[in-house]
Amino acid sequence: MIAIVRRNLSLLSNPNSFLCNSNAHSSPSIHFFSTRRIKRILIPSPEICDVLVNKHQFSPELASLASSRLPKFRDPQRADSVLSFLKENIFTTAQLQKLVIYDPRILGFTIERFESRFKVFQNLGLSSEEIAKMISHGPAIIHSSMExxxxxxxxxxxxxxxxxxxxxxxxxxxxxxxxxDLERSLIPNVEIVKSTGIPMERVLHLVYASPRGFLIKPDIMRKSVDKAIEIGVPHNSVVFIYAVGVFNYTSQGMWEVKLETLRNLGFSDKDILKIFRTHPHVFSASGNKLKKKVELLLATGKYSVSNIAASPSALGCSVEKRIEPRMQILKLLESRNLIEKWPCLSAVLKPRDEEFMEKFVRPYYDEIGEELITQRSML
Structure with a gap:
């Protein structure tokens, strides 16, 4: 059995398992203007600044930077008409600022450019609010050719x-x-996953659950799918695409660090393989984060490596928002002799905050309320 486990686990360590890392995508901000190479002197347009600040609630700094990035169209009336039209179509000030930050040239566009897009999206059944939200999250839609x-x-x-x-x-x-480019990514990747025997309805569910996972190069997707199948990840559940995602976006070096980290903490290869097969998303965290979570749980003296391996979802929880605060509450309850023994790990970390409070805090609030408030302020 141990030999089989090690052979299966070796599949995870194969240098050809995953060869690409995800590219970082940073959100647009004012910093966007200051870091871009600018070959000409930036000269703000006072007239457009006035429109942005006094009519559309932009900050003076953003208005100045935006107006200076307009190479040709410095028509304050057009800028005003564009922003007024978008406001009429339920765009909020924050959404307008996001569009202008992404590319100030939007202030020189024609109203017809927006109308053609809005009409298409409305025909799909999207409301004005939904269109505004969609475009503010994907501003490149405004700049892409309809045809x-x-x-x-x-x-x-x-x-x-x-x-x-x-x-x-x-x-x-x-x-x-x-x-x-859906023809080079989404479509072939859907076919690759479908070829494993997953029904199309399930494939589409996976696409909806993890759309970015289907936009990688098809050769990477093929290798990742093959590895997930070899390792024994059940491909009839959403877990499968999470496993494929780990292969897609984790370098070989990073993966080796995670495996070695868990081994050094006392996890057997069998434990690691079991965790990966059931909770692959756990391995999206860095080796350091995994180590911090395990060490925090072990430091309580109440949970062992075997307990953690039996409740691997614990390794998917946030240290700051869930693990540490809840461990502190249990320590407080124990110090007041309000609990005889700590509950199992899944009973502590799986419930939502409201459920946890209802079970472990509310019944004892008279005894621990004041100390709990003090403790929370320190966390």
């Missing part, structure tokens, strides 16, 4: 998913699908 990009990709999604309602549901979750 060459938006409409063809909507056709691909409709052919893959089916109804307008389902396409709209996907776009609300991941609007950037409209600015992604």
């Amino acid at each position: 060459n990009r938006i409409n063809p990709r909507l056709s691909i999604l409709k052919g893959l998913i089916g109804s307008n309602d389902d396409v709209a549901r996907f776009l609300k979750r991941c609007p950037w699908l409209l600015v992604t």
